[in-house]
Amino acid sequence: MVLINGNYLKLKAGYLFPEIARRVKAFSDANPEAPIIRLGIGDVTEPLPQACRDAMKTAVDEMGSREGFHGYGPEQGYLWLREAIASHDFQARGCQISAEEIFVSDGSKCDSANILDILGEGNRIAVTDPVYPVYVDSNVMAGRTGDADGAGQYGGLTYLPINAENGFTAQLPSEPVDLIYLCFPNNPTGAVASREQLKGWVDYALAHDALILFDAAYEAFIQDPSLPHSIYEIEGARGCAIEFRSFSKNAGFTGTRCALTVVPRGLMGKDANGEAVELWGLWNRRQCTKFNGVSYIVQRGAEAVYCTEGQAQVKALVAFYMENAAIIRSELSAAGLQVFGGEQAPYVWVKTPAGLDSWGFFDQLLQRAHVVGTPGSGFGAAGEGYFRLSAFNSRANVIEAMGRIQAAIAG
Numbered sequence: 001m002v003l004i005n006g007n008y009l010k011l012k013a014g015y016l017f018p019e020i021a022r023r024v025k026a027f028s029d030a031n032p033e034a035p036i037i038r039l040g041i042g043d044v045t046e047p048l049p050q051a052c053r054d055a056m057k058t059a060v061d062e063m064g065s066r067e068g069f070h071g072y073g074p075e076q077g078y079l080w081l082r083e084a085i086a087s088h089d090f091q092a093r094g095c096q097i098s099a100e101e102i103f104v105s106d107g108s109k110c111d112s113a114n115i116l117d118i119l120g121e122g123n124r125i126a127v128t129d130p131v132y133p134v135y136v137d138s139n140v141m142a143g144r145t146g147d148a149d150g151a152g153q154y155g156g157l158t159y160l161p162i163n164a165e166n167g168f169t170a171q172l173p174s175e176p177v178d179l180i181y182l183c184f185p186n187n188p189t190g191a192v193a194s195r196e197q198l199k200g201w202v203d204y205a206l207a208h209d210a211l212i213l214f215d216a217a218y219e220a221f222i223q224d225p226s227l228p229h230s231i232y233e234i235e236g237a238r239g240c241a242i243e244f245r246s247f248s249k250n251a252g253f254t255g256t257r258c259a260l261t262v263v264p265r266g267l268m269g270k271d272a273n274g275e276a277v278e279l280w281g282l283w284n285r286r287q288c289t290k291f292n293g294v295s296y297i298v299q300r301g302a303e304a305v306y307c308t309e310g311q312a313q314v315k316a317l318v319a320f321y322m323e324n325a326a327i328i329r330s331e332l333s334a335a336g337l338q339v340f341g342g343e344q345a346p347y348v349w350v351k352t353p354a355g356l357d358s359w360g361f362f363d364q365l366l367q368r369a370h371v372v373g374t375p376g377s378g379f380g381a382a383g384e385g386y387f388r389l390s391a392f393n394s395r396a397n398v399i400e401a402m403g404r405i406q407a408a409i410a411g
Contacts, residue, residue, distance in 0.1 A: 007143045012152050016133050016378035017041050020362075027366055037401045039328075039389045040372040042187070042346070044252045046320060046394075048301070049313035052251060055304035059297040070296035075287045077104025077260070081299045084306040085260060089245070095232035101264050101280065103287055104294050104302075106257040108217050108244040112181075113138035115213060115242065115261070117290070118282040119269070123178040126158040128170045130188055130376060130383030132215065135181040151381040161382040162189060164351070168340065169197060176208045182231075183215035185222060188379045188388040189349040190341015192227055198234045205240035211269070211279075212241040217259075220250035220318050222344045238264040242279070249321075249346065249392070251305050251314050258294050258302045321346045324398045325391035331402035332389075335409050346391040349376070353409065361387050368411065369404035 020040055028036060047053075062068030076082070082099035090097035105111050113134055121144060127135050136154065139145050146155025153159055158177050160170035168191035173180075182201060184193040193201075205212050214231040222229055231241045243262040247253035263283045268276045294302075304310045325342040332339050338351035350373075352361040358375035365371045376386030391398070 005141070005143075007141050010140050010145070010147055010154070011137060012148055016374070019378070020372065020374065023362070024366065024372055034370045036366075036370050036372060037393070037397045037404070038372045039391075039393055039398070039401055040374045042249065042390045042392055043254050044249060044321075044392045046252060046317055048252050048256070049305070049310055049317065051304040051307055051310035051313055052253075052301040056256075056297050056301040059300040063297065073293045073296055073299070075291050075293050076284065077102065077294065078296070078299050081303045082260075084303055088306045090230060090232060090262075093229060093233055095230050096238065097232055097262055097264065101262055103261045103263065103283065104299060105259050105261060105287075105291065106294055107248070108215065108246040108259040108261070109134055111244050111259065111261045112213065112215060113141075114286070114290070115283070116142045116144070117286050118279060119179065119211075120272075124158065124176065125156070125179045125181075126160055126173050126177040127181045127380075128183070128186075129153075129159040129161050129381060130379030130386070131181065132183055132187050133379060135213075136380075152377075153381055159380070159382070162186070162191065163382055164338075164340065167191075168349075169193070172200060172204050176210075178208075178210050180205065180210055180212045181215070182212055183217075185218040185345035186341075187215075187218065187345075188347055188374065188376065188383065189386075190343070190345035190347040191349075192222065192224070192344045195226070195228050195234065198228055198231060198237075202231070202234045202237050202240060206236050210240065211267075212237075214241050214243045216243055217246040218249060218345050219245070220314070221322060221346050223322065224344060227344065232262070232264075239267060242267070247302050247305060250318055251302070251310075252317060253298075253302070256298050256301060258298050320395075321391045324393065324395065327395075327398055328389055328391060328402060331406065335406045337409070342391065348389045348391070350387045350389060352376075352385050352387050358384055358387055365405060365408060368408035369401070371401045371404055371408075 082102040085102050086099045148154050162168045162170050168189045219229040231237045231243050246259040263280045265280050267279045269279050271277050328348045329339050329342040340349040342348035358377040362375045374388040376383030
């Protein structure tokens with residue numbers, strides 16, 4: 001009989017979002033008339049920008065002619081898209097990132113897990129707590145951790161708590177680590193990092209020969225012009241950081257799939273003999289072997305994000321979701337709940353009412369208000385007692401959901 005990867009058996013119960021789906025399905029099956037509003041999983045609801053749709057339609061027509069047909073594209077992404085990304089997202093902000101250092105992919109979730117393919121098993125790993133579950137679970141699957149304890153924390157990982165008491169700002173590790181996962185604006189808390197805070201992380205990484213895996217999937221939602229959008233805005237970051245970005249949330253590409261990873265040339269790791277090895281070449285080799293690239297049609301749609309019309313339409317999408325976040329913050333505060341985030345990110349992080357843990361509050365809102373959110377404990381032990389609500393929904397649903405939650409809490 002075939003042997004399995006036993007590391008999967010170390011995973012806690014199930015991935016957070018399938019567990020939510022299971023509970024919602026059970027409730028829905030028992031209450032088929034209940035009108036459920038979902039503010040849990042961070043999936044967008046508004047249509048793709050017109051500029052992107054037009055570009056995709058043109059690309060489909062091109063594919064219908066022998067002259068315009070495109071088969072396999074470059075695994076790294078078409079150069080015209082990579083150049084647009086480099087120019088608009090990085091060079092315009094003073095980051096010295098070239099098109100060659102950008103790898104187009106089908107999702108930053110995938111990339112943040114797949115990056116482990118090129119990293120060794122002996123790395124000491126630090127994650128914030130709470131944390132986007134993929135960072136932890138992918139390391140468990142790859143055999144980079146021990147078993148989970150009673151609080152759900154895995155042996156071999158260094159957990160850096162972020163909570164209201166420390167302003168949702170993780171402290172630098174007290175002991176040296178090799179691999180650091182950072183996400184700003186943060187999923188799930190909605191917290192952001194200042195330039196000074198990121199400089200502290202870069203300095204730490206450089207001093208300890210560590211690598212930062214920086215998830216900037218929500219950078220488009222930053223409203224404060226003083227806040228950095230990229231780790232590469234920080235001096236020295238090219239020598240210690242890989243950055244992940246996505247078109248999913250800013251341009252609504254959750255259903256069409258397009259993202260990117262930046263691996264700077266000259267960013268080094270070491271082999272088993274202690275010899276320096278460039279990570280760019282390893283990631284390029286990995287992509288050429290295991291990935292066939294994002295479709296031509298989707299990449300043309302992503303390219304349209306950077307045209308004048310696309311920029312205006314994406315800005316309007318971001319503004320719409322941030323208005324939703326402002327409504328959630330305001331209404332929940334009026335209901336007497338303590339809220340965080342939602343000002344530079346599309347997530348609002350809520351302190352659960354006294355006497356309720358995260359899943360208890362989830363069940364209360366589902367049963368009384370027919371509203372789905374995300375229990376904070378699903379993001380880590382330090383997330384217990386918190387609850388995440390997403391601003392990704394229609395305006396009507398957000399307003400209706402807030403009214404229901406207020407009634408459920410009051411009742």
